[in-house]
Amino acid sequence: MNAATPTEPNDAGSATLTDIAYSRLSDDILSGRLLPDTKLAIEHLRRDYGIGASPLREALSRLAADGLVTVIGQRGFRVAPATVADLRDITRLRILLETEALRESLCSGDEDWEAAVVAAWYRLSKIEPERGQRFPEWEQRNHEFHEALVAACRSPRLLQLRAALYDQHRRYRSIAVHYRSADRDVSGEHEAIYRACLERRIDDACELSRVHIQHTADLVAEVLAANSALPQPARGRGRPRKVAG
Amino acid sequence: MNAATPTEPNDAGSATLTDIAYSRLSDDILSGRLLPDTKLAIEHLRRDYGIGASPLREALSRLAADGLVTVIGQRGFRVAPATVADLRDITRLRILLETEALRESLCSGDEDWEAAVVAAWYRLSKIEPERGQRFPEWEQRNHEFHEALVAACRSPRLLQLRAALYDQHRRYRSIAVHYRSADRDVSGEHEAIYRACLERRIDDACELSRVHIQHTADLVAEVLAANSALPQPARGRGRPRKVAG
DNA sequence: TAAAACATTTTTATCGATATTTTTTTAGTT
DNA sequence: AACTAAAAAAATATCGATAAAAATGTTTTA
Numbered sequence: 001m002n003a004a005t006p007t008e009p010n011d012a013g014s015a016t017l018t019d020i021a022y023s024r025l026s027d028d029i030l031s032g033r034l035l036p037d038t039k040l041a042i043e044h045l046r047r048d049y050g051i052g053a054s055p056l057r058e059a060l061s062r063l064a065a066d067g068l069v070t071v072i073g074q075r076g077f078r079v080a081p082a083t084v085a086d087l088r089d090i091t092r093l094r095i096l097l098e099t100e101a102l103r104e105s106l107c108s109g110d111e112d113w114e115a116a117v118v119a120a121w122y123r124l125s126k127i128e129p130e131r132g133q134r135f136p137e138w139e140q141r142n143h144e145f146h147e148a149l150v151a152a153c154r155s156p157r158l159l160q161l162r163a164a165l166y167d168q169h170r171r172y173r174s175i176a177v178h179y180r181s182a183d184r185d186v187s188g189e190h191e192a193i194y195r196a197c198l199e200r201r202i203d204d205a206c207e208l209s210r211v212h213i214q215h216t217a218d219l220v221a222e223v224l225a226a227n228s229a230l231p232q233p234a235r236g237r238g239r240p241r242k243v244a245g
Numbered sequence: 246m247n248a249a250t251p252t253e254p255n256d257a258g259s260a261t262l263t264d265i266a267y268s269r270l271s272d273d274i275l276s277g278r279l280l281p282d283t284k285l286a287i288e289h290l291r292r293d294y295g296i297g298a299s300p301l302r303e304a305l306s307r308l309a310a311d312g313l314v315t316v317i318g319q320r321g322f323r324v325a326p327a328t329v330a331d332l333r334d335i336t337r338l339r340i341l342l343e344t345e346a347l348r349e350s351l352c353s354g355d356e357d358w359e360a361a362v363v364a365a366w367y368r369l370s371k372i373e374p375e376r377g378q379r380f381p382e383w384e385q386r387n388h389e390f391h392e393a394l395v396a397a398c399r400s401p402r403l404l405q406l407r408a409a410l411y412d413q414h415r416r417y418r419s420i421a422v423h424y425r426s427a428d429r430d431v432s433g434e435h436e437a438i439y440r441a442c443l444e445r446r447i448d449d450a451c452e453l454s455r456v457h458i459q460h461t462a463d464l465v466a467e468v469l470a471a472n473s474a475l476p477q478p479a480r481g482r483g484r485p486r487k488v489a490g
Numbered sequence: 491t492a493a494a495a496c497a498t499t500t501t502t503a504t505c506g507a508t509a510t511t512t513t514t515t516t517a518g519t520t
Numbered sequence: 521a522a523c524t525a526a527a528a529a530a531a532t533a534t535c536g537a538t539a540a541a542a543a544t545g546t547t548t549t550a
Contacts, residue, residue, distance in 0.1 A: 013318030014511095016533065018306070043501060052535050054299055057503085058306045061263070065310030067405075073261045074541060076502060089402045096345065157334045160312075161406065261503065288531060297505055302533085319511060321532060 021051050021059035029068050029079055030167055031136070032174030036082040040069065066164065068171065084221050084228070087172050091217040094165040098213060099206040101150040101162045106202045109152035114198065120148035121194045125187070135177075143170075145190065149197055173216065176223040184219070266296050266304035274313050274324055275412055276381070277419030281327040285314065311409065313416065329466050329473070332417050336462040339410040343458065344451040346395040346407045351447045354397035359443065365393035366439050370432065380422075388415075390435065394442055418461065421468040429464070 025045075028034040040060060042053050049056070060077045063069040070078050105113070124141040127134055146166065153159055176182070189212045196205035270290075273279040285305060287298050294301070305322045308314040315323050350358070369386040372379055391411065398404055421427070434457045441450035 016318045061303045061306040062310045065307045089400050093402050155334050157338050
């Protein structure tokens with residue numbers, strides 16, 4: 001999400017509890033373990049994560065700025081809501097930034113970049129199913145593949161924004177998967193993009209990428225629309241709600 | 246910077262100390278009162294602002310996610326560095342987003358939008374000099390004018406990102422002004438944009454806007470380059486450094 | 491039965507205190 | 521004078537405690 005989000009000690013400062021909390025919360029939200037509108041009560045998080053209030057609040061503040069969490073003064077934090085309109089909005093922006101970054105990456109990618117793309121593609125293609133117990137792994141490699149494609153783009157800020165949008169988009173995908181998974185030929189789309197990139201067919205690559213993103217979004221929107229019709233419970237966190245009768 | 250950044254009580258929660266700290270810090274950074282790389286020591290800020298450590302750290306965390314501040318684990322916060330390369334990067338992105346938002350705004354702006362634009366333009370044109378003691382006021386109206394132009398864009402996320410980039414850009418302008426001001430015909434450029442917008446000459450408006458932004462950035466880059474050649478002192482905050490001899 | 495008023499419980503935002511880490515200063519060596 | 525090493529000072533990250541606010545539950549009133 002952010003430029004630097006260390007969880008382990010490294011040259012640029014050691015991992016603080018805030019960093020750890022940020023990573024865990026971020027991951028829980030992006031993977032759909034924490035669904036939209038879920039209340040993020042400091043009290044509970046403290047127990048669940050074993051981290052004090054201050055680092056938690058700092059992490060949540062960062063996430064709020066990232067747009068993954070909402071804050072309301074005196075009323076605490078919640079996972080950001082998810083709506084079809086917002087998904088469309090995000091999708092449109094993601095396409096704009098992704099294609100821009102891809103275009104530049106294809107212009108300036110050298111041999112090392114190519115090698116990295118080939119490697120990322122290879123790893124991704126080794127896990128066939130989009131689902132199953134190896135899903136997190138697939139998700140990870142999918143992420144790395146898409147990142148590898150744009151890695152040669154020379155604009156750090158563009159890459160940063162693109163990454164943020166990727167995350168937002170991923171959250172929506174995760175939410176949809178949480179309800180039901182749609183199957184389609186993702187691998188095929190990936191392969192087409194892969195080929196276009198290596199052959200430097202810039203416009204093709206951008207267009208294929210656009211369609212890939214849009215297609216995903218449409219499927220997610222469908223699932224989302226079907227479920228948002230239902231009355232949304234004011235979700236708590238883990239705490240089992242009392243059921244009448 | 247953010248969707249909602251209240252400083253005064255409103256429907257969506259009352260203003261917390263965190264909000265106040267955020268506003269003040271944000272303003273100090275964007276207006277150039279806090280220069281790049283300035284150390285933001287909690288201890289000192291506490292005295293200066295009369296706000297405790299926790300709200301300060303939360304505000305700084307948000308600013309860090311916004312990219313206006315850097316954090317290094319165990320080594321605290323600093324105002325984000327400013328480099329010519331980063332300015333160029335930001336400029337490029339800002340142009341991308343600004344023109345995109347403007348294009349859409351021009352497509353869907355109705356009569357109310359027009360009226361708001363006319364009003365914003367009028368207010369801006371009433372303060373002639375770009376400098377002087379009324380500079381903050383001019384800056385404010387400039388902001389409002391540019392915001393009015395894109396206000397009819399229907400993508401909240403795009404407007405949000407655009408606003409973030411505007412702020413980043415403003416910071417660079419402020420830094421440059423801090424050293425020396427460049428004079429040119431800003432009003433003329435503004436007027437040209439204004440006319441193109443009202444007459445819905447979309448491509449013209451975008452191009453004029455692009456040039457406007459790029460032109461500003463080039464001037465700022467010049468000032469910045471001239472000054473970054475000098476050895477950068479490890480700036481402290483207010484605390485007078487001991488001068489040898 | 492519904493609404494209003496009040497009392498309780500829970501949670502938030504914030505402060506002050508503190509162990510740990512970093513930075514600065516001082517002293518000691520080659 | 522230029523490095524190191526040790527000591528002192530300052531700053532950071534974090535915890536626990538608490539006033540204020542919000543949410544929840546209960547009783548009273550119409």
